[in-house]
Amino acid sequence: MSSQEVLNSASTLASYNVMLQVMFRVLTFLLNAFTLRFVSKELIGVVNVRLTLLYSTLVFLSREAFRRACLSGVSGSKHSWRQVINLLWLTLPLGVLWAALLVCVWLWLLEIPNVHTIPHYGPAVVLFALSGVQELLAEPLWVLAQAHMLVRLKVVAESLAMIAKCCVTVVLVVFAGEWGLYIFSAAHLVYTGLLVLCYVVYFARFLGSKEAADRRFPLRSVSDLLPSRPLVDWSLARLTWSFFKQSFLKQILTEGERYESFYIFFAKVLERGRDVESQKQEEVSIAAEVLECLLKLVLVIGLIITVFGYAYSHLALDVYGGTLLSSGTGPSLLRCYSCYVLLLAVNGVTECFVFAAMSQRELDQYNLVMLALSVSFLVLSYMLTWWAGSVGFILANCLNMGLRICHSLLYIHRYFYSSQWKPLRGLLPSPFLLLALAVSAVSTAMSEAVFCCDSGWFLRLLHVAVGAVCLLGVIVAILLTETRLVQFVRTQLLPRYRQKHS
Numbered sequence: 001m002s003s004q005e006v007l008n009s010a011s012t013l014a015s016y017n018v019m020l021q022v023m024f025r026v027l028t029f030l031l032n033a034f035t036l037r038f039v040s041k042e043l044i045g046v047v048n049v050r051l052t053l054l055y056s057t058l059v060f061l062s063r064e065a066f067r068r069a070c071l072s073g074v075s076g077s078k079h080s081w082r083q084v085i086n087l088l089w090l091t092l093p094l095g096v097l098w099a100a101l102l103v104c105v106w107l108w109l110l111e112i113p114n115v116h117t118i119p120h121y122g123p124a125v126v127l128f129a130l131s132g133v134q135e136l137l138a139e140p141l142w143v144l145a146q147a148h149m150l151v152r153l154k155v156v157a158e159s160l161a162m163i164a165k166c167c168v169t170v171v172l173v174v175f176a177g178e179w180g181l182y183i184f185s186a187a188h189l190v191y192t193g194l195l196v197l198c199y200v201v202y203f204a205r206f207l208g209s210k211e212a213a214d215r216r217f218p219l220r221s222v223s224d225l226l227p228s229r230p231l232v233d234w235s236l237a238r239l240t241w242s243f244f245k246q247s248f249l250k251q252i253l254t255e256g257e258r259y260e261s262f263y264i265f266f267a268k269v270l271e272r273g274r275d276v277e278s279q280k281q282e283e284v285s286i287a288a289e290v291l292e293c294l295l296k297l298v299l300v301i302g303l304i305i306t307v308f309g310y311a312y313s314h315l316a317l318d319v320y321g322g323t324l325l326s327s328g329t330g331p332s333l334l335r336c337y338s339c340y341v342l343l344l345a346v347n348g349v350t351e352c353f354v355f356a357a358m359s360q361r362e363l364d365q366y367n368l369v370m371l372a373l374s375v376s377f378l379v380l381s382y383m384l385t386w387w388a389g390s391v392g393f394i395l396a397n398c399l400n401m402g403l404r405i406c407h408s409l410l411y412i413h414r415y416f417y418s419s420q421w422k423p424l425r426g427l428l429p430s431p432f433l434l435l436a437l438a439v440s441a442v443s444t445a446m447s448e449a450v451f452c453c454d455s456g457w458f459l460r461l462l463h464v465a466v467g468a469v470c471l472l473g474v475i476v477a478i479l480l481t482e483t484r485l486v487q488f489v490r491t492q493l494l495p496r497y498r499q500k501h502s
Contacts (some may be wrong), residue, residue, distance in 0.1 A: 031166050033320055038173045039180070046118050047184045051128045054106055055188065058132035062095035063139050065244035068355060069236055070143050072267045081144075081218040083233040085225060087240065088140040095136040099129040124181035128188060135192040140225060141199040146264060148215065150202075157198035165191035242363040243355075262294060262349070266356035273359025276419045287353075288421035291412070293488040294349045295426030300482065302342030303429070304474060307437050308467060309338025311444030315460060318453050326453070329390055336394040343401040346427075350408035357415060366407075373403055430481035433474070440470035 032044060070084050106125045113121050145153045165187045172183040206212055207221055219225065269283045276284055313334035318326035358366065377400040384392030412424060444467050451463040479486060 068243045069240040120181045127185035131192040138196040138199040161195040263352040288423045292423035292426035298345035302345045311448045433477045436477035
């Protein structure tokens with residue numbers, strides 16, 4: 001694949017991922033709004049915080065390092081895919097070990113919820129851990145699909161699994177509400193089980209087919225997906241170990257958002273551990289342009305979320321859950337989280353480039369930085385939580401994310417210092433756009449003070465109308481002043497537009 005073909009495939013995958021994430025967020029929002037009418041907010045809280053954290057921690061620690069190493073540029077033609085598959089199967093026993101450890105922590109070290117308010121907590125912990133282990137069965141297939149840009153497989157598999165999960169949850173909540181946490185455990189097992197099934201069925205039909213032959217797919221039969229000799233490529237194993245130490249520290253700091261599609265692009269285009277002068281200049285040019293546009297894209301989106309999130313947090317929570325959620329610290333938490341989203345997005349892009357460009361030695365050195373950040377994060381979390389409660393914890397995450405962004409920006413600056421490319425210009429929006437955002441922030445804040453949220457639906461709709469006008473003004477400012485960004489979105493993130501003009 002040429003660099004442009006890799007970019008096209010990665011962009012298509014990214015656009016599908018965005019649509020997928022939007023669908024997931026909408027379905028989750030509607031599902032939670034529905035289930036709040038049938039079960040307690042305490043039970044929903046345990047599912048969305050305790051049990052989801054258990055699941056996400058298990059799968060992250062079990063597979064993240066393997067994904068990054070095996071999707072890296074070093075795992076191209078220099079490595080046997082049989083050895084890569086062998087390495088990926090290690091995620092399963094590792095997942096079993098993490099499941100046993102985390103279940104013990106969740107049941108014996110963390111505070112157990114009240115058994116009368118939240119029944120069946122113990123079995124639910126075990127079942128959520130089991131769902132994580134079950135999902136790891138598809139890990140070799142997932143990496144194969146990502147590495148060979150089988151972009152639609154992930155979208156179809158995760159969409160079907162999410163729809164099935166929502167259907168199971170709704171049916172059980174309505175007809176078997178007394179099951180409590182068993183409802184959500186069963187739904188999550190259905191989700192991961194169907195996800196694995198989709199990958200297995202696809203590759204059972206794909207391997208040995210004419211399409212696989214046309215793609216020059218490295219595996220020919222289902223038996224090639226099983227562990228075999230030669231066992232493991234030790235250079236890839238050492239790189240995995242470096243990423244594993246890093247992922248462990250990242251999970252302490254924050255779960256984070258991973259821009260996997262563009263990590264694949266940067267890893268395939270750039271040669272790990274080599275400076276700009278030693279790389280193919282055409283490919284470095286494409287990488288720099290994509291990095292600049294991605295930074296501008298996530299910055300603009302993050303600023304919009306921050307500006308409008310401040311003025312509409314109270315209304316959103318009031319519509320979503322009534323005074324149950326909109327009273328107390330809920331709006332303040334959502335406002336702070338809107339700011340955190342901005343930092344999270346920028347950090348996701350900068351780190352996906354940094355981790356694709358760093359050598360193994362630099363990755364090991366960065367692990368020491370992550371260790372220092374984890375210690376500072378724990379100290380900040382304790383101090384700020386004592387000072388400002390739940391809001392303090394989000395502020396600690398914001399400070400931690402800001403430090404990680406600063407480290408990544410320094411690396412990117414040094415990486416491109418002696419070259420003609422300056423991708424960090426993507427962090428400088430146009431003055432007109434900044435003005436539009438500032439006017440929107442002031443206007444929507446005044447609108448909230450005057451119209452929202454205890455004076456009836458008519459004034460609420462006026463508040464929404466003010467926000468819609470301001471958002472339209474911001475979009476116009478983007479279209480008029482951020483022409484490179486608009487062109488990048490049209491040609492790279494909108495597959496139909498790209499196909500039409502290719």
